[in-house]
Amino acid sequence: MTRPPQTLIENQEQLPQSLAAVSDRLFFNHLLHHGPDSRANIAATVGLSRPTASEAAQRLSAAGLIISAQRPAELVPVKRGRTPDFYDINSTYGHTLAIAAASGRARVRTQDLRGGVLKEFSQELPEDMTGSELEEALRLLAKQAVRATGNRCLAATALQGNPVNPVSQRAIELPNTPFPEGLGDLVSVLRTVCDGPVRLDNDVNWATLAEHQVGGASGMDDVVLFYIGPGVGAGIVMSGTVQRGQRGTAGELGYLRYSGRSLMSHLLEFGVASPGGERLDVERTKELFMASPPGDGAQRFVDALASAMGNIATFLDPRALVISGPFSRCGEFMDMLRDALNPHFLDGELEVVVSALDEDAPLLGAGLAATELAYEQIWATYRS
Template sequence: MTTAQPMRSDDACLAAITDVDRQCFDYLRVHGPASRAGLSANIGISRPTASESARRLQQANLIRETGSCPGQRGRTPQLYDIQGARGHTVSLALDHDWIGLRVCDLSRGVLWERIDRSGTPLTTEQLVAASRTLVAEGHRHASGECLAVTCSVADPVDPRTGRVIDMPNSPFAAGHIDVGSAIFDRAPETLHVDNDVNWAAFAESRIGLMQRQPNFVYVFIGAGIGAAIHVNGALYRGADGLAGEIGHNRLAPGQTLVQRLIELGIASPSDSSIDTDRLISMFDTRPQDATATAVIDAIAAAIANTVITLNPGALVFAGRVFDSPAFAEALRRAVSHALPRPIEMTQTAFGAQAPLLGATLGAAEQAERYLHLRIDPPAG
């Protein structure tokens, strides 16, 4: 869902931005300050073209003069850099026992960040109060226009409305609130809310192991279990945002995966949350018993059914349970055994805060799109 923004006085300057200007901006964002000659040489454009791009980007207040190149003969070249103070982005991640907020400037530099860990599941009221406090504090450290706001929640999100879907017996409090009005005081169309596993997979596709793999499935196992589906370079959310809810896959004899895990004593009957400590201990103890085997078989069946249906090029595993080498290896073996042909399987390197990382990257791209610096459609 894209962000609807008010009209600005610099719309004409932004509308004049060209593809070459976008290349210059991207070069400065990735590599840091450069002269017009440096832009010309590294992007492969003429010096007059580089000069014109620098002029347009300055007029739009997107880059600034930041000094000169020392030790140069003749006329001293002027250096240009991103005008970070042009605006900022805000990204919030809500999990069952932690909340994180990150504020970044236009150059994607972090202005302020905080992670609050509760240690125990938060109620809806606690989640809202803590989130509003974080957001207010974050805005005090920001400068310029708020260019984009993103939020990660541990429940499905309807891609048409941006509203969180309250799933039956969900262990996460976010499903019971309207994120836009309760936390940000913003209309739903002015922020981008998505599921935490989708945001984590987005990070994997942008700066992680899947940058060159357009088709993959990202499987997360923590207090909840779910997957993100990446098809042809974009997230696939389904008609209602429920794509990837593999905990609801039906296994023989008709149970869902979550129901099977409840029966095996790994998930709570009251809220379906998975006891990750017990799950890890089952596989760190030798020899593994029949219950451990049944747990692996159930999870592997749900994953294998998803892989067989979608035919992705790779599987990415994430979640605290994969810190157990024994669990990770047992699941890989079981999934491989259930598939008709091999598939690449790997484990993310981003850790528990991957959803916040993905939301931050999503906010940066959304801000650049808003400023005419990106012309690609929103991810997914």
Template sequence: MVNRKALPSMTLLRELTDQIVLDTVFGQAPITRAEIAQCTGISKTTVSEAVRRLEDAGLLLTAGTQTGRQGRVGTYYQVAADAGFAVAVDLNSTEIRVRAADLFGVPFLDEWHAPTDPPCQLRGLVTRAIDRGMAEHRRLLAVGVSVANPVDPATESVVELPDTPYPQGLFRPQEVLDGLFEAPLLVDNDVNLAAIAERWHGAGRDVHSFAYVHIGAGMGMGLVIGDQLVRGSHGVAGEIGYLPLDSGLRQGFTLAVLGSPNTAARGAVIGRAIASVCALVDPELVLLGGPLGLDPDLLDPVRATVAELAPVPPKIEFGALGESAAVRGALEQALQRGRADLWAKA
């Protein structure tokens, strides 16, 4: 008996074609059917059928016609901006940031609130953001939540570490938001999300490996190696505030930074932590962020210490996105997940 691999069904082939066409239009709009066929290698007839299906589903819209050419006039297409939206919330000890954007990442909501009761506020703020988004963008694609504690990558549970600087954040957003929506909920650490934002929209766009070092009530690091965020098996990769220092105290680096008498001394301590990271992972770039990390007087002492101690000192700069980095990372992650799911259902 001859074993033959099962051929993909016509339904699967149509779904794959629709995904490819939708992804091409999203990245290159406005674009005609002939140009889609040229870019993808899919026949014009098959592209036309896929475009018709995507128009019927409300995912593609016409965007004018070609001008200034002879022969058959082509119609331009673009992805419908009202095809969906995402919501992101950043929870930390000083403020709660909320940001929502359409499928293209164009924000329609950007606000902040003083934290009083984070679990209660989280549900109320997400509800308001969803209500506003549904009025103009039809469907919720995903919600991202940034928390100022580690998050287990397998369970998305908040990890409680000793002496956490944000004990108010030790709750499960999944439980607080249960029953509010059916879209995916993505929960991640704020420093990791800040690194994601810098990678896509900030100072990390042109490098393949960098460390984002956050200094505030605590000290943490988001590490991107080979364009991949390193989380660790328990979600605590990058908790450099727990590196041992001469004192032998838990969170030695964090205590030393917060107890430094001046900016120069603080920069020297931070520089020692960064030099340790450089010896282990050799990043191309280090970005500083967070309330204390963005102090303009901090950069020179950090650079000087790293230059003295690191095997090969990397370039050290401030992050480009400031205090909005974490919420922008949460939104970027939610949009990427939402687009992937939308494409898959097309």
């Protein structure tokens, strides 16, 4: 079970609310973090009187958010006396949904309010799909997931490989994009299965959120994640918040220019382009690092990346750099990258870590965001 990050729940406590709503949320949040528990223990743990806890339990039960739960066998009293009331989150109240459409594959996942995965479906995406064909494929996949989950969708998120305008929630088609998937209207797909709040973002931003909340950068307020795969990109966390920029194009690493050319054009000049010529062929690129010792092409490839990454690190001064994507699992590449990055670090102590979340990070981050949206919606419409 994936516990909801504490910050996602604590942030909600900043909203104006009645004293009854405060009690209800303390009661509910305790169950989110700790699982089924007795009313008496919840009252003692969160600092409520027993009558106040009892009233909170009644209101939350009436709203359908919690239910009476079976007591664990080891807690059933042997002697006579009143058996304590146990409660848990109502698993049938609703779920969240996250859709991933990137790198030629679609995945749809539903989760409960604790972040536990309920259902997941996937299918391959042909490279020649039109935007409307993509939308229809994702719509059918999302409907299948919601139908299999069996209750209403409270909030939904989606991700794809292109940058997303945070205001319009539309994918931005950049010149020579290496990711043709996701240019359809994914928000409209979400709205066909979810009446609650929906949000679209690109895969690197969602991966960065996951790394910051539950991954190797957990507890770090200033972090830069670099994705190195068929395309290259960056996700930025400053003061604990993922930064997307005014138009949503912050972190588009491949478009940084030097010597009059983009970084991606420099990387592709080593004969490692995939068919079509706009993205890296991962396996062919890894072959650059398989020679012993790696040749001049490998060193120049790494130096080009390290120059761009090092300049970003110098400018932003993060606590750590997180390296993700298929190249992060190539030991020879990572050794050369660390060596090439060292001269760019002003104090020589910037931590470089490999993502522990691997390829699941973007969908995991989208799922975390959907859970947060669900909490916001629950309490925005809750009447104590």
